[in-house]
Amino acid sequence: MEANLAIFQELKAQTTLLVEQAAAARAAEFEAVLADIRAKVTKYGLTEWNIFARAGWALVKTRERGRPQIPRPENGGGVVGEGACANWITDAKNRDR
Template sequence: MSEYTELKAQIAKLQEQAEEARRAELEAVLADIRRKIVEYGLTAQDLGLSVVRRGRPPKKEPLPPIYQDPKSGSTWSGRGKPPKWIAGKNRERFLISQAHS
């Protein structure tokens, strides 16, 4: 067997030994971490870990209105499907005065 092949075999054996040592130490390390989390009342945020939230994303605040129907007073933010009172018409005449600035 060549020296290179022997060294590769030794590396593989050492990697196995290192992984076994890691697994053996991991349980003790995790137990110690869990004990300290409970002892000090630490949260994921305290540890700098991001909390993954499942389910629906939080609702976004509605956008401010840009257009207003002078007849009914109805407003529209300019996003999504346009309401019937503005659809197909020149939108400039429905602009709310603050939107000009």
């Protein structure tokens, strides 16, 4: 039983060591890749559009807004650009309320 416990503790120590080594290797590789990408972006004058739009990523576009809805009570019309006034408004007893 104690032999199994010793083997388990040894394997646990090896696992911890390997996790630390993997994290250090990933950090070093990350820095190298990032430096390479930054150098190429500067060299070729790339933008995020060049990189991500061609990869199929949808970049955020500004939304075109409609015309503002401005009421026109002075001439009896409804809203600017919306055509004739609705019948339920036209037939109202007191439109000035």
